[in-house]
Amino acid sequence: MGVVTNGNKNGTLFSTDILALALDIVNHVPNIKTLLASQNLPAPNFSPDLPELPDTPEYAALRSGLVASLDDLRLLVVGPRTTMRSLIGSSNDLAALQVAFEFGFFTIVPVAEAESVAVEDVARQAGMDAGRARQVLRFLCTHRIFREVKDGWFAHTASSAAFGRDENLIGLGQYSMDDMFKSASFDGRLHQGVLSSL
Structure with missing residues (x-):
């Protein structure tokens, strides 16, 4: 088995189709909301009173898939020059x-x-x-x-x-x-x- 980096297995490239990534994000979000609701937790928000999010393998897997797609979409939309400038700054x-x-x-x-x-x-x-x-x-x-x-x-x-x-x-x-x-x-x-x- 190859090295796994940011969800990238065996050196295969992810889709760089921004619409496919956006749809993947839309498909991940309901699963996260359902899991949180099953544990009587609210959807994430910016309120200072937000309870801790679950620290479970199931939540980690859902979060990981969503974040990988979010990160890739952001990198593609922002572009390499702006991304590197932000990283340096x-x-x-x-x-x-x-x-x-x-x-x-x-x-x-x-x-x-x-x-x-x-x-x-x-x-x-x-x-x-x-x-x-x-x-x-x-x-x-x-x-x-x-x-x-x-x-x-x-x-x-x-x-x-x-x-x-x-x-x-x-x-x-x-x-x-x-x-x-x-x-x-x-x-x-x-x-x-x-x-x-x-």
């Missing part, structure tokens, strides 16, 4: 997350769905200026991490609330972001040292 996304972890945004913003907080309050509690806090929060909003409910007022989404409710997840985020940026910085210094010794 993802360090900006990670930098915004690092700021949110470092300054406690996930716990400063109230986790209750009906509650929001003014950016000035976030900035004051975080110990930074409101302009910088607004920039970071709005950048994270583009990834559905937090949401701006009205001008200058922010609340959680399902993604940000996951951090707000789980100290271990925050710890993992802090460790990963801090470690990654320090490693990248060290790699740059190491590279410069190698070049200067040539």
